Amino acid sequence: MIKNKVHFLNPTSIKIFLGFTLLSLFISCSKNEEATPKYTESIDFLEVVINEKTYKKDIYSGGTGLGNQTGCIAGKPHFLGLLAQIETSTFFFSSNISYLENEVDFIKFSAGKYAVQSSSISNSICNLNLDINLEDKSLTNKKTTLVSGGINTITSIKKGKATAANVMYEIQGNFTCSFKNNSGAIIPISGKYQITVPVYK
Numbered sequence: 796m797i798k799n800k801v802h803f804l805n806p807t808s809i810k811i812f813l814g815f816t817l818l819s820l821f822i823s824c825s826k827n828e829e830a831t832p833k834y835t836e837s838i839d840f841l842e843v844v845i846n847e848k849t850y851k852k853d854i855y856s857g858g859t860g861l862g863n864q865t866g867c868i869a870g871k872p873h874f875l876g877l878l879a880q881i882e883t884s885t886f887f888f889s890s891n892i893s894y895l896e897n898e899v900d901f902i903k904f905s906a907g908k909y910a911v912q913s914s915s916i917s918n919s920i921c922n923l924n925l926d927i928n929l930e931d932k933s934l935t936n937k938k939t940t941l942v943s944g945g946i947n948t949i950t951s952i953k954k955g956k957a958t959a960a961n962v963m964y965e966i967q968g969n970f971t972c973s974f975k976n977n978s979g980a981i982i983p984i985s986g987k988y989q990i991t992v993p994v995y996k
Contacts, residue, residue, distance in 0.1 A: 837989070838853050838854075838989075839853065839854035839855070839965075839988075839989045839990050839991055840852065840853050840854055840988065840989055841854060841878055841879035841881075841890065841986065841987075841988045841990075842986055842987050842988065843881060843888060843890075843984060843985070843986035844984065844985045844986060845886060845888060845929075845982065845984050846885075846886075846982065850881050850883075850888075852879045852881055854878065854879050854988075854989075854990060859876065859877045860874055860875045860876040860877045860891065861874070861875040862874050862896060863896070864893070864920055866893065866895070866920050866921060866922070867919065867920065867921040867922075868895070868900075868921070868922070871895055871896075871897070871900050872895070872896045872897065873893050873894065873895055873896060873920050873921075873922065874893065874894055874895075874896045874992070874994075875891050875892075875893050875920055875926065876891060876892050876893070876894065876990065876992055877891055878890040878891055878892050878925070878988060878990055879988075883932075884932065885931070885932050885933050886929060886930060886931055886932055886933075887929070887930040887932060887937075888927070888928075888929055888930075888984075889927070889928045889929075890925060890926065890927050890928075890988075891925070891926040891927075892923070892924070892925055892926070892966065892990060892992070893920035893921060893922060893923070893924050893926060894922055894923055894966075894992060894994070895922045895994070896994060896995055897994060897995050898962050898994045898995060898996055900922075901922070901964070901994045904922055904923055904952075905949075905952065906949045906950055906951060906952055907948070907949060908946055908947070908948050908949075909921075909922075909923040909924050909925070909946075909947045909948075909949060910924045910925075910945065910946070910947060911924070911925045911927055911941070911945025911946060911947050911970055911971075911972040912924055912925070912926055912927075912941070912945075913926065913927055913928050913929075913940075913941035913974075914926065923947070923949055923966075924947060925945075925947040925968075925970055927941070927945075927970075927972060927984070929941075929974045929982065929984070931974075931976040931977070931982065934976060934977050934978060936977040937977075938977060939974040939975060939976045939977070939982065940974060940975045941972060941973075941974055942972070942973040942974065942975055942981065944972075944973075945970065945971060945972025945973070946970060946971055946972070947968055947969075947970045948968055948969050948970065949966060949967070949968040950967050950968055950969065951965070951966070951967040951968075952964055952965070952966055952967075953965040953967075955991060957996070959996075960995065960996060961993040961994065961995060961996065962993070962994055962996060963991050963992070963993055964991065964992055964993075964994060965989065965990075965991045966989070966990050966991070966992060967987075967988070967989045968987065968988060969985070969986065969987040969988070970984075970985065970986055970987075970988075971983075971984070971985045972984050972985075
């Protein structure tokens with residue numbers, strides 16, 4: 796009768812085997828981590844082109860602005876949030892974004908085309924509209940008038956961090972509009988932006 800032989804691994808073989816096993820597990824975990832996208836915060840910004848010149852400004856003011864505004868949707872409080880201001884020797888540009896204060900209302904809207912307006916009157920603001928104002932400092936009368944037809948295109952709305960009371964949303968978009976100065980000249984403006992805003996739970 797032939798007996799089966801039992802083979803035992805020597806200590807060196809065991810170490811090599813364990814080493815390869817641990818290395819395989821590490822590589823497998825690394826691949827899984829790489830395959831899973833992570834939410835990462837990036838710096839908010841405004842980039843605007845005025846008179847064919849590009850100006851860019853980082854934004855650290857998300858959540859700054861006027862709350863509890865009446866807005867264009869009855870019974871729904873709006874927030875007029877500061878986007879950015881840019882000033883040179885020839886112009887002063889200011890921009891805000893309006894949005895619904897409460898998450899239950901805010902999430903009903905998605906990426907798409909919204910309006911560009913030029914007014915700070917509370918009952919005229921609407922969700923995800925841009926409020927833009929321009930002064931032409933090259934003229935004695937600096938006032939300008941927004942030409943109708945401006946478009947604010949929201950390209951992305953991402954949900955971010957949350958606290959007990961608020962949820963942060965990152966809004967990305969681009970816009971085009973034109974202003975007429977006091978001498979009748981048309982000033983085209985275009986730009987893109989990212990702003991992170993808080994809404995109430």
